[in-house]
Amino acid sequence: MAMITDASPASETEAEGLAFAREVLRIEAEALTRVRERLNGTVARAAELIHGCEGSVIVTGMGKAGLVGQKMAATLASTGTRAFPLHPAEAVHGDLGRIRADDVVVALSQSGETEEVLRLLPTLRRIGVNLVAVTERGVSSLGRAADLCIELGPIEEACPLGLAPSASTTVMMAVGDALALLVSRMRAFSPEDFALYHPAGNLGRKLMRVEDVMRTGRHIRRARVDETVREVFVRLAGPRRRSGAVLVEDAESRLLGIFTDSDLVRLFEKRREGDLDRPIGAVMTAGPYRVAVGSLLGDAVELMKAHKISELPVVDYSDRLAGLIDVTDLIGFTAADFEE
Incomplete structure (x- = not known):
């Protein structure tokens, strides 16, 4: 089986390039399988917390995790949950004013030690929101501060250098989907509801009255x-x-x-x-x-x-x-x- 190495020749053949691409997918697929097996009842409790939220769901993260958070907020919104992304760097310069005590904050950080995210914690405690963390380590600073921590466990990146977020963001996005869709199921969200929020989409047209x-x-x-x-x-x-x-x-x-x-x-x-x-x-x-x-x-x-x-x-x-x-x-x- 092909393995990702630290260096690849600039003149590699098409077959070698294909083998490399397939290896990236193998690593990411195996990472998903391992996290699937690690997943426990915390994800269900987090879904219950979001389902019962009387305010909004605020999703935050820095860098690639922030981009995953934007997608998670969009998926929540399109399946019936009022949700918004929040950039942590902007948050500490006034955007924390968007958060209310009846909100739920979902914070994404692979390491659980992302400085920009951790800077939010004292204010979040004072506001009194419920905090859900999605992170690799439950014993991290973010994991310990959260009311609920969805612990992903160690993840091998597909990047040959082991640096660029790849498998970790794939897993984070999949867990975000699982959480959003579980909340959607709790809401008994129907195709008609989906069409209401997607009037320009193909399904929206199919379900027009x-x-x-x-x-x-x-x-x-x-x-x-x-x-x-x-x-x-x-x-x-x-x-x-x-x-x-x-x-x-x-x-x-x-x-x-x-x-x-x-x-x-x-x-x-x-x-x-x-x-x-x-x-x-x-x-x-x-x-x-x-x-x-x-x-x-x-x-x-x-x-x-x-x-x-x-x-x-x-x-x-x-x-x-x-x-x-x-x-x-x-x-x-x-x-x-x-x-x-």
């Missing part, structure tokens, strides 16, 4: 069942979002039918101009396809595709008209946006 895109108010063409077709189109003239359908409703706003521009064209094609002065209820399509408020947009799109329709009414649970999805409202979406 019909009310996220439907048109409402004056941008729906509505008619009473006893109005004539001519009266309806004259009344609805004027600036508004273009829609290819008139939705026909009763006095309680319950959906009765739909009359589309295609229906209007067919009246002329069949020389039935006299129907323009008949009640729209007599020429509408009764009982049209519809979806309820709260339905997934993807399900609505499938219904429109299956029945080759361009307009789909949205109703509430009393069948009252709530909105309309027009095919033009879906421009910009792709089929992949709605695929599982």
Whole structure:
């Protein structure tokens, strides 16, 4: 098996470079396995502490550990926990004012002796926050000061010099993920919750509801069942979002039918101009396809595709008209946006 050495020739072959890269991954994978076996109930207690936090979770660390902390704070935030990163050097110059007694501070330091992080400890004690440490040694200054210490144990770096944080930051990031996802599970965080915080993401689009895109108010063409077709189109003239359908409703706003521009064209094609002065209820399509408020947009799109329709009414649970999805409202979406 290839081993990482202290020096590598500048002219090494592609095969040698590949062997080196694979060795880095082997070392980091083995470091993860060892920490997985060392992990104890402290991580679960830390998750319970964060889950019960009434304030914010503040994640701090210096250097590469600080970058890992930023990712950990982002993962916590995206899975339902209010979390923010805090640079320890900025903290001692005023940013400690962001911390309150009902917060939880998670401090990351491989050695547990990072000077910038240790300088925070006296103030954190005075504020009275709960402190969770993620560090290699529980007997370090940071480990001993913490209310809970997730001890990683000794970690062999993948760096040939044994200096550049590599395996240690990989492990720290994985433990941060484990902690954040455990808190997320405690919250019973759902795909719908995830979509709420990721509206621009692929999952967010998959979980969009019909009310996220439907048109409402004056941008729906509505008619009473006893109005004539001519009266309806004259009344609805004027600036508004273009829609290819008139939705026909009763006095309680319950959906009765739909009359589309295609229906209007067919009246002329069949020389039935006299129907323009008949009640729209007599020429509408009764009982049209519809979806309820709260339905997934993807399900609505499938219904429109299956029945080759361009307009789909949205109703509430009393069948009252709530909105309309027009095919033009879906421009910009792709089929992949709605695929599982």
